[in-house]
Amino acid sequence: MVRRIERSVQELYRDDPERADALAFGRRGALKGAALAAMGGAVGAAIPFGGSMPQGTLPALFSRPAAAQSGGPALLDLPGKGPLILQGERPLNAETPETLLDEPVTSARNMFIRNNGGVPDAAADPRAWKLVVEGEVNQRLELTVGELEARFPVITRQLQLECGGNGRAFYQPQARGNQWGNGAISNGEWTGVRLRDVLNAAGLKSSAVATGHYGADPHLSNEPGRPAIARGMRIAKAMEEDTLLAFRLNGAAIPQLHGAPLRLVTPGWPGSLSQKWLTRIWVRDKPHDGPGMGGTSYRVPVRPIVPGSSNNGRDFADLESMPVRAILSSHAHGARLPAGTRALDLRGAAWAGDLTVRAVHVSVDFGASWTAMQVADPANRHAWQRWTGRVALPSDGYYEVWYRATDSEGRMQPHAPPNWNPQGYGGNPISRAAILVG
Incomplete structure (x- = not known):
């Protein structure tokens, strides 16, 4: 005869939280009596509002790992950066814990890291870094950072910069990619020139409908000339007041890890549009089709699809303004x-x-x-x-x-x-x- 050993609710919440939740709530859908006491034992304290816990709701203590807990997420250890939550090492991606975002203006130290490829070598002379603007324009421009600063009005704005996948970890079933919580966000003070001023100097043709952005970050394959990412946006967003070609962050040079010496800042839309180490803007007569465009890349369903199903994104639309x-x-x-x-x-x-x-x-x-x-x-x-x-x-x-x-x-x-x-x-x-x- 095999003796069956029952696990306590505390052990169930540790090992199988969904089953523990079902046992605790039972058919009535409310925590009472012994079930409420058992769940209190599992979380380590009485639950004053336990009777209001919705049925099927796992305690956040179990459903969302805390960095301070044993077995919590690994933290980044990198000079000049805070203890960010490491999301991946190749490419390097790291999330800012919400408590490190307790600054009105996000410091470079606490800014999240999002890369699609490698980090290029630092520019020998940042002011000599060149940007090319070409395509559906009347005049092709080739401008250094120094020329941008001298030729166009320089402005400073606090701007939100958010990864398009922020909040991905909350989806069930799990979606592909880095499992960001809420911390792929920053609100830095960016200084630069308006992209629209540069586009107006180049002279947009009537055929111009979108931009395409290229940077110096190498593809992880190290294949020469292969971009790690090249996204683009509608001309209307490119011409907005706050879309910047930035060369300073919080009054100082942009750190190399965050796109020095020149990057786009396209606030309010997915951060992948804020191309780091910017070298080229290609004005297109159609939506851009570079790496990171089309299919399911930075795109969401127009009509709901079955969670967990595969889809080629044919009926998807580009994610533009980020949700609240x-x-x-x-x-x-x-x-x-x-x-x-x-x-x-x-x-x-x-x-x-x-x-x-x-x-x-x-x-x-x-x-x-x-x-x-x-x-x-x-x-x-x-x-x-x-x-x-x-x-x-x-x-x-x-x-x-x-x-x-x-x-x-x-x-x-x-x-x-x-x-x-x-x-x-x-x-x-x-x-x-x-x-x-x-």
């Missing part, structure tokens, strides 16, 4: 606070691509009620908006801070990432941070 999202920068997921803490003073940031943020709300009772936060105006268009506020806690225990933003057109972050797609673009669900008090 909020981050919590004052408290780390998995944080432990002193016993007797009865209020949380919260702060963070929110943004909405080409739009602005109308509201940010926070819940500490699993979404049963929501508290409005104070949302500051952006420093300028395409800058993120800081938010602050306070929520009360009735006792010690396990809490989840749920935070969501609403954009200027009334679109709110959904409870689940929308519009599943093979490469996980546009995933912006309500976020949850686990907090233990006492």
